[in-house]
Amino acid sequence: MSEKFEPKIVAFVCTYCTYAGADLAGTSRLKYAPNVRMVRLPCTGRISPMFILKALQKGADGILISGCHPGDCHFTHGNYHARRRWMVFRSLLDFIGIPTDRVKYSWISAAEGVKFAELINTITEEIRALGPFTQYHGLIEETQSQASL
Amino acid sequence: MSIEVQYRDRAKELLAKGEVKLVIGYGGGSTPNRRRPVFASSPEEVDRLVLDSLCIANLSGYLVTEGLLSDEKKVAVFLRPEGIRSINILAAENQLNADQVVILGFETAGSDIRPLEGGNVLDFSEFIVTLSENRVVSDSDPVIDKLENMSAQERFSFWQDEFSKCIKCYACRQACPMCYCRRCIVDCNQPQWINTSAHTLGNFEWNIIRAFHLAGRCVECGNCDRACPVNIPLRLVNRRMAVEALNSFDHFAGLSVTQEPVLASFKKDDTETFIL
Numbered sequence A: 001m002s003e004k005f006e007p008k009i010v011a012f013v014c015t016y017c018t019y020a021g022a023d024l025a026g027t028s029r030l031k032y033a034p035n036v037r038m039v040r041l042p043c044t045g046r047i048s049p050m051f052i053l054k055a056l057q058k059g060a061d062g063i064l065i066s067g068c069h070p071g072d073c074h075f076t077h078g079n080y081h082a083r084r085r086w087m088v089f090r091s092l093l094d095f096i097g098i099p100t101d102r103v104k105y106s107w108i109s110a111a112e113g114v115k116f117a118e119l120i121n122t123i124t125e126e127i128r129a130l131g132p133f134t135q136y137h138g139l140i141e142e143t144q145s146q147a148s149l
Numbered sequence B: 001m002s003i004e005v006q007y008r009d010r011a012k013e014l015l016a017k018g019e020v021k022l023v024i025g026y027g028g029g030s031t032p033n034r035r036r037p038v039f040a041s042s043p044e045e046v047d048r049l050v051l052d053s054l055c056i057a058n059l060s061g062y063l064v065t066e067g068l069l070s071d072e073k074k075v076a077v078f079l080r081p082e083g084i085r086s087i088n089i090l091a092a093e094n095q096l097n098a099d100q101v102v103i104l105g106f107e108t109a110g111s112d113i114r115p116l117e118g119g120n121v122l123d124f125s126e127f128i129v130t131l132s133e134n135r136v137v138s139d140s141d142p143v144i145d146k147l148e149n150m151s152a153q154e155r156f157s158f159w160q161d162e163f164s165k166c167i168k169c170y171a172c173r174q175a176c177p178m179c180y181c182r183r184c185i186v187d188c189n190q191p192q193w194i195n196t197s198a199h200t201l202g203n204f205e206w207n208i209i210r211a212f213h214l215a216g217r218c219v220e221c222g223n224c225d226r227a228c229p230v231n232i233p234l235r236l237v238n239r240r241m242a243v244e245a246l247n248s249f250d251h252f253a254g255l256s257v258t259q260e261p262v263l264a265s266f267k268k269d270d271t272e273t274f275i276l
């Protein structure tokens, strides 16, 4: 029997809220799916759409982008800028055919350790249900094939 | 008097009086139905100018040529409505001083061509407002609708077919008046975010990033689409992004010289329907 598919999920989080929330989940000994790889950034405003493309390029099956709730940004409005960017980038990805189900966005504050743990679990199950992102993996494999002479 | 003669006379006068140092217009191209840019810096050269319904390129990109406007002299340029909108964007993004640009505006509908009154970009404000109002009701596009009714998987395959043709010539970038960065993100390699190889993966990344950087800035002049040697329908992505900017943020690119760039501004109550 083939092994159970374990999705690779990359989470881009801001250090002041979601990372602290994840930290709280850890110190509260909450268990959550080990499928997520966290990348800590100073602010959601620092999360460039290129990071998402890079994660996909490296074979991610799902992506989470998360930061402080509106109004809570450490830099006062980084997340407002980020929100506009996501809005546009999300519809762009959708139009290109990269399913919106694979790229998730959330607001998680430093106090929401439980929300963080639960969200990671739900997302992992959702992406697991979707299966590996074979269409994109196909593009990656193509880059590794030997040149035909 | 034909519009061509009328505009030639105007260009000649501007140059003769020394009001502008250069006129950027259209001239005959390599085949009878093509037009290429002409740069006239003396009244004699003005006779090479052609103006008819085949003049479709957006010439505003030449204005941001390094050093062209740094002597504070004026330059006249032939522009269609999209071109006038690009001037607004370039001014709003501090790439040029709009007062140094004398606009020779015209509009085409089929084979008809008609002049647009004005010289300074501000003279066209009302006209552009009317454009933006008409746009709101007529923004659907049959091909986009077709694509949107597909499943994500089908759309992916559609774009995979298209983008696999891209040869990374960067003609789209070169032709676009909004792509003025001295150093494009794809040329930055420390770190290298975008694959520079012209394999399909690299082409996806390139086209996605270019579309994103033009979201809310593209005026849909079609320069990139026409420049693409392998006929990738870039206009579809551009149109989709323009519709997004309009529907989500009520942003019509190039409305005025003071318009805030859509991705460099925000409202506290911007819509969010997808954030968990």
Ligand code: SF4
Binding pocket: B058, B175, B176, B177, B178, B179, B214, B217, B218, B219, B220, B221, B222, B223, B224, B225, B238
């Ligand atoms: S992206 Fe294409 S259509 Fe849009 S402004 Fe640039 S050249 Fe014109």
Ligand code: SF4
Binding pocket: B165, B166, B167, B168, B169, B170, B171, B172, B173, B227, B228, B229, B230, B231, B232
């Ligand atoms: S002009 Fe066409 S082929 Fe050239 S880089 Fe742009 S999309 Fe690719």
